[in-house]
Amino acid sequence: MPEANIVLKNCGVIDPARLDSYLAEGGFEALEKASGAMTPAEVVAEVKASGLRGRGGAGFPVGLKWGFTRQAPAEIKYVICNADEGEVGTFKDRYILEGDPFGLIEAMAIAGYAVGAGRGFIYLRAEYHFLKDKLAGAITQAKEKGLLGGFEIEIYEGAGAYVCGEEMALMESLEGKRGEVRYKPPFPPSRGLWGQPTVINNVETLMSIPRIIKNGAGWFTAIGTEKSKGSKVFSVSGDVGKPGVYELEMGSPLRELVEDLAQAQDTKAVQMGGATGRLLPGAMLDTSLDFENVLGAGSVIVYNSSRDMVDIVHRNLEFLAEESCGKCAPCREGTQLMVVVFKRILAGKAKERDIEFLKELATTMSLTSLCGLGQAAPSTLLDSLSHFEDAYRARMKDIAGAVT
Amino acid sequence: MAKPGKGTITVTINGSAAMGSEGMTLLELARQSGIEIPTLCHHEELSAIGSCRICVVEVEGARTLVASCHTPIAPGMVIQTHSEKVLAARRMITELLLASHPDSCLVCDKANRCQLRHVATDLEAAQPQVRGRKRCYPIEDVSPYIKRDLSKCVLCRRCVAACREMAGQNVLHMAYRGFNSKVVVDTDRPLDKEVCRDCDICVNVCPTGALSLVEESGSKKKGKPLFIKG
Numbered sequence: 001m002p003e004a005n006i007v008l009k010n011c012g013v014i015d016p017a018r019l020d021s022y023l024a025e026g027g028f029e030a031l032e033k034a035s036g037a038m039t040p041a042e043v044v045a046e047v048k049a050s051g052l053r054g055r056g057g058a059g060f061p062v063g064l065k066w067g068f069t070r071q072a073p074a075e076i077k078y079v080i081c082n083a084d085e086g087e088v089g090t091f092k093d094r095y096i097l098e099g100d101p102f103g104l105i106e107a108m109a110i111a112g113y114a115v116g117a118g119r120g121f122i123y124l125r126a127e128y129h130f131l132k133d134k135l136a137g138a139i140t141q142a143k144e145k146g147l148l149g150g151f152e153i154e155i156y157e158g159a160g161a162y163v164c165g166e167e168m169a170l171m172e173s174l175e176g177k178r179g180e181v182r183y184k185p186p187f188p189p190s191r192g193l194w195g196q197p198t199v200i201n202n203v204e205t206l207m208s209i210p211r212i213i214k215n216g217a218g219w220f221t222a223i224g225t226e227k228s229k230g231s232k233v234f235s236v237s238g239d240v241g242k243p244g245v246y247e248l249e250m251g252s253p254l255r256e257l258v259e260d261l262a263q264a265q266d267t268k269a270v271q272m273g274g275a276t277g278r279l280l281p282g283a284m285l286d287t288s289l290d291f292e293n294v295l296g297a298g299s300v301i302v303y304n305s306s307r308d309m310v311d312i313v314h315r316n317l318e319f320l321a322e323e324s325c326g327k328c329a330p331c332r333e334g335t336q337l338m339v340v341v342f343k344r345i346l347a348g349k350a351k352e353r354d355i356e357f358l359k360e361l362a363t364t365m366s367l368t369s370l371c372g373l374g375q376a377a378p379s380t381l382l383d384s385l386s387h388f389e390d391a392y393r394a395r396m397k398d399i400a401g402a403v404t
Numbered sequence: 405m406a407k408p409g410k411g412t413i414t415v416t417i418n419g420s421a422a423m424g425s426e427g428m429t430l431l432e433l434a435r436q437s438g439i440e441i442p443t444l445c446h447h448e449e450l451s452a453i454g455s456c457r458i459c460v461v462e463v464e465g466a467r468t469l470v471a472s473c474h475t476p477i478a479p480g481m482v483i484q485t486h487s488e489k490v491l492a493a494r495r496m497i498t499e500l501l502l503a504s505h506p507d508s509c510l511v512c513d514k515a516n517r518c519q520l521r522h523v524a525t526d527l528e529a530a531q532p533q534v535r536g537r538k539r540c541y542p543i544e545d546v547s548p549y550i551k552r553d554l555s556k557c558v559l560c561r562r563c564v565a566a567c568r569e570m571a572g573q574n575v576l577h578m579a580y581r582g583f584n585s586k587v588v589v590d591t592d593r594p595l596d597k598e599v600c601r602d603c604d605i606c607v608n609v610c611p612t613g614a615l616s617l618v619e620e621s622g623s624k625k626k627g628k629p630l631f632i633k634g
């Protein structure tokens with residue numbers, strides 16, 4: 001399949017500093033259509049019919065989320081764009097924010113119209129501070145031209161915590177509190193920011209909205225696979241000839257992305273979806289990229305045969321132990337203990353029961369942690385144990401039989 | 405049991421039907437039905453915290469286990485409070501808490517009033533299979549009334565909630581992150597007379613020996629007797 005050009009349509013085409021260049025490409029026509037010719041319920045129905053699912057990692061159906069928020073009885077509602085982009089190895093939202101800020105603003109205004117929210121926030125990753133003025137400039141230009149119809153958009157900068165990309169921690173942070181996860185339910189569509197119904201979507205998710213409204217849900221459902229509609233933007237890094245941002249139709253083979261486009265050779269493993277993602281061996285390059293198989297937030301880190309998988313998993317676990325918010329016991333204690341056990345593996349002192357313990361610990365963390373960080377923290381560990389047992393065996397003497 | 409009526413919700417808990425009212429948590433319903441679920445961070449007089457995850461139960465159709473202390477009941481829920489999966493998870497979490505806890509139970513003033521020990525005894529959770537890192541902080545006894553021994557803190561956050569909700573103060577906060585999370589006063593300075601009215605509400609809600617009254621040391625060791633299940 002060739003590279004797709006849906007989400008990134010305007011990147012590199014328009015001048016992100018000038019509203020008129022966005023308008024020349026048909027900008028704000030979707031918002032005009034939505035608010036002029038459609039009722040909010042129709043907009044939600046159209047998004048539902050498109051089958052669009054969240055691109056921030058979890059793949060939740062966007063129309064469903066919007067529908068819940070629309071139906072929640074409240075005067076005040078909010079729209080949040082999750083631009084925290086904290087997942088290890090992702091930089092696609094940054095590319096979008098730099099190249100097409102107006103597209104994001106238009107999408108947020110459509111979301112606001114659909115769910116009945118008058119105010120929106122862009123939660124911007126601290127490291128993307130350099131984008132703040134550009135985004136603010138885009139908002140001002142759109143407002144001055146009266147394009148937003150009273151919808152207010154504010155930019156809020158994060159403080160550098162990975163967990164603040166998690167929607168509940170993000171809202172705590174936006175409210176000015178310590179960036180920590182809240183338990184669910186209640187979910188954001190019923191009680192989100194400041195207790196009000198809130199829609200929160202990833203940057204890339206929102207970027208598909210104006211296209212769907214303009215071209216219709218039928219156009220969108222023709223692209224992709226049965227359960228994954230549209231395209232996906234990937235951030236490819238690691239042992240590749242051409243790292244960068246690529247957009248592909250859902251369902252494309254991983255091999256096309258990694259070998260044909262990014263020009264990887266001698267691939268030993270691919271880490272999909274960052275620190276909490278999956279570790280696929282090179283033999284699985286024919287896996288297709290969609291929610292049915294493997295996707296995550298679109299981070300693709302390629303490792304060639306010179307890399308040691310135990311080292312890689314160790315680094316992931318160290319990262320997660322550092323970034324755990326510390327609220328819930330399984331993640332706070334579990335990530336730490338995993339690192340301790342890994343130190344032992346690296347020192348050649350691990351025993352068979354250490355590996356058994358890691359597996360039991362992984363099960364408990366996945367089943368009981370409060371948020372996705374702790375729940376998915378063991379996933380690269382478990383993948384490495386099933387696909388790269390040799391790497392562990394090389395580090396230990398009596399591991400035989402422990403690794404399955 | 406509540407009579408069926410408006411706002412009444414029927415669920416199945418450990419194979420039997422049970423009725424509760426809207427807004428009730430799984431934990432409340434279980435207790436009403438005479439089923440005991442262990443808890444650590446939950447406190448009846450405080451709003452739900454959800455930090456310890458000891459109270460998890462299995463709900464049919466849920467991707468993960470759910471914490472019973474803050475999850476409201478919903479019509480038709482099928483709940484298992486003591487399945488093997490649930491018990492294994494509770495036991496592992498307890499082991500994790502013990503792994504970073506000092507091995508000083510024998511000489512600890514909290515002795516058999518310690519809720520962590522109750523939970524561990526009840527679950528037959530032993531010392532962790534793997535040695536981890538201990539949490540180590542110097543004992544804080546600047547205040548003439550309240551002694552803080554944060555090496556024994558299980559980070560349940562009851563004291564933080566109690567100070568805010570019951571005492572109407574905001575003396576205690578969380579600081580740092582992950583394993584290094586810590587209940588602090590102000591910008592992590594010792595608890596002293598300046599900031600704390602020593603109402604000792606926090607001491608009363610602490611499940612472990614992390615918070616105690618200075619005068620109390622050694623004088624009060626009454627509590628539930630510990631027993632070992634055969």
Ligand SMILES: Cc1cc2nc3c(=O)[nH]c(=O)nc-3n(C[C@H](O)[C@H](O)[C@H](O)COP(=O)(O)O)c2cc1C
Pocket residue numbers: 053054055056057058059060082083084085086087162163164165166167168200201202203205206371372373
């Ligand atoms: C630890 C953690 C970090 C996350 N970081 C991000 C992030 O940086 N950006 C993002 O869009 N979603 C992130 N998410 C997912 C959000 O919680 C949430 O699912 C998403 O913003 C919903 O938007 P979507 O449905 O459009 O994907 C993270 C989740 C977890 C558990």
Ligand code: SF4
Pocket residue numbers: 163181323324325326327328329331332369370371372373374375
């Ligand atoms: S899983 Fe980790 S990051 Fe998420 S709430 Fe628990 S401690 Fe915090």
Ligand code: FES
Pocket residue numbers: 442443444445446453454455456457458459460471472473474
């Ligand atoms: S008692 Fe429910 S999470 Fe702690």
